[in-house]
Amino acid sequence: MRDMQGMRGAASAAPAPSRPAPVALAEAGRRPWWLNLFIIRRRINLLGLVRAPDDPGRHRVALIIIWAGAGAVLLAVLSSGWATILFFVVYPLLWAVHRTRRSGVVATVIFSVGIGAMMLVRPDHDWIRAAANGVLSCLFSLFIGLWFWRLYDVSAVLASALDSERVARETLAAAQAELAAAERAAGRAAEHQYWAREVHDTLAQGFICVITLAQAARTELIRGRADEAVTRLDQMEALARDNLAETRALVAGEGPSALRSGDLPRALRRLVDAQSEPGRTIGIDLRLPPGLARPIEVVVLRTVQEALSNIARHSDAARAQVLIGTERLGAVRELVITVTDDGVGTGGRAEGTGLTGMRSRVESLDGTLTVDPAHAPDADGHTGTTIEARIPL
Numbered sequence: 001m002r003d004m005q006g007m008r009g010a011a012s013a014a015p016a017p018s019r020p021a022p023v024a025l026a027e028a029g030r031r032p033w034w035l036n037l038f039i040i041r042r043r044i045n046l047l048g049l050v051r052a053p054d055d056p057g058r059h060r061v062a063l064i065i066i067w068a069g070a071g072a073v074l075l076a077v078l079s080s081g082w083a084t085i086l087f088f089v090v091y092p093l094l095w096a097v098h099r100t101r102r103s104g105v106v107a108t109v110i111f112s113v114g115i116g117a118m119m120l121v122r123p124d125h126d127w128i129r130a131a132a133n134g135v136l137s138c139l140f141s142l143f144i145g146l147w148f149w150r151l152y153d154v155s156a157v158l159a160s161a162l163d164s165e166r167v168a169r170e171t172l173a174a175a176q177a178e179l180a181a182a183e184r185a186a187g188r189a190a191e192h193q194y195w196a197r198e199v200h201d202t203l204a205q206g207f208i209c210v211i212t213l214a215q216a217a218r219t220e221l222i223r224g225r226a227d228e229a230v231t232r233l234d235q236m237e238a239l240a241r242d243n244l245a246e247t248r249a250l251v252a253g254e255g256p257s258a259l260r261s262g263d264l265p266r267a268l269r270r271l272v273d274a275q276s277e278p279g280r281t282i283g284i285d286l287r288l289p290p291g292l293a294r295p296i297e298v299v300v301l302r303t304v305q306e307a308l309s310n311i312a313r314h315s316d317a318a319r320a321q322v323l324i325g326t327e328r329l330g331a332v333r334e335l336v337i338t339v340t341d342d343g344v345g346t347g348g349r350a351e352g353t354g355l356t357g358m359r360s361r362v363e364s365l366d367g368t369l370t371v372d373p374a375h376a377p378d379a380d381g382h383t384g385t386t387i388e389a390r391i392p393l
Contacts, residue, residue, distance in 0.1 A: 059097075066090075066097045070111055077118040084133070087115070091141040101149050108145060112138030197357035198250055205309050206243030209274045210236055212312055216277045239274060256301055264288060264297045268304055272322060275308040280318060282308065287325035289335070289393065296391060299361045300324065300337060303369075306354045307339035307387045315343025315385060326393070334367075337389040340374050345383035358389075367391035 070090045076083035094107040116134030119125060217232035246256065259267060265286050272284045292300075304322055311320050320341040327336050351359070355371065362369045367390050374384030 059099075062097050066093050070094065070114070074111075074114045074118045077115065078122055084115075087137055091137070091145070095141075095145040095148065101146070104145050104149070105142065108138055108141045112141070193360075196353060197360065200306075200353050200357055202246040202250055202256070203243060205305055206239060206246060208309055208313065209239050210243070212275065212277065213239065219278065235274060242270075256298060259294070259297055259301060264292065264300065267301055268322070268324070271301075271305055271308055275312050280312075280320070282311075282320045282322065284322040285324070286322075289326050292335075296335065296365060296393075299365055299367075299389075299391065300335070302361055303337050303358050303387075303389050304339060306358045310354060310385075311339075311341045311343065315341045315345075317341035317343030317384070327390075333393045335391045335393055337391075338386065340384065340386045342374065342384045343382065345373050345377075345385055346371060358387075362389045362391060365391050 070093075073083055073086045073090050076086070090111060091108065094111060095104045098104045098107050112134045115137055116130045119130035119133055120127070213232050213236040217229045217236065220226075220229035220232060249256065256267070265288060268286060269284060272282045276282045304324075308320070308322070311317050320339065323336075323338040323340075325336055327334050351371075359369045369387070369389045372386050372388075374386045377383050
């Protein structure tokens, strides 16, 4: 009561929030000594020490100060029952300053035993009241402390899950970016391959034929065969017109212009005539089945075109033969394209753009392409070449 009266007197004597230092010191002298300790605690930044448990030195200081404060509260219990209010301050600090769940439980039990012991030492001690205060305070602190520890564990799990999700999202985004880059690169490569094959099989072949016919026309003029030279020039003009039509069809995304009329045999014979010249004879034998699909006709035309172009440019052949027919192997019926020459042979050279494009076209229809010597080496070491493409019908 004297303490409360002193506190009321101090409160009634306060004329303003701001006081001179002598008045504040006089009022501090009228407060209970244990209350002054916890007012001073605010000025030494004890919570700052508690918030840095990873620093061993600061942690030891925090432990000493918290336990000193806990001891001061227990001593205050001897002089005033109001000191029990500070239990709600000490218990959280004990949980905060100890690093493990077990040490927090031990600290709570020790402080609760101290509460009971101090209440038994009081002059007006009551065993039941002392035990009840100690046990109930301990249980309440354990419940709150362990609950906070549980929240901490759950928050740690959630933080870990969120971090894993973030890493997974970043990994997924990186994988998607890599996949998109790979798809773009594959698209560019496929587009490049498509245009390289189409230009090689259309414009390049046409220019080669034009060059061949121009050379043949020059030879005829040198030999004085004007009529033969005019024939070659007419062939050059027709071929140039066909090449222009092929260019327009390529730009428009259409099929070969030679197949617009649907006459594959005629287109193949024109190819043979264009590649034939003095000193090189090319025969053709066509046994095409009726009703060939347009994709198969395109592959047949391009395969023969590339094979004849290779003969004209590389083989130095005197004779060549184009055979197209069907064969049945069991239940499978195949269209067989065979182009043979008696030239020098491949000599083991790697496939160029033409053969690679030819193989790609045939395999796009689930077919096969083989390039083999036509015969054993002759006296000059020439083996000739046989190109055979098989396309299932």
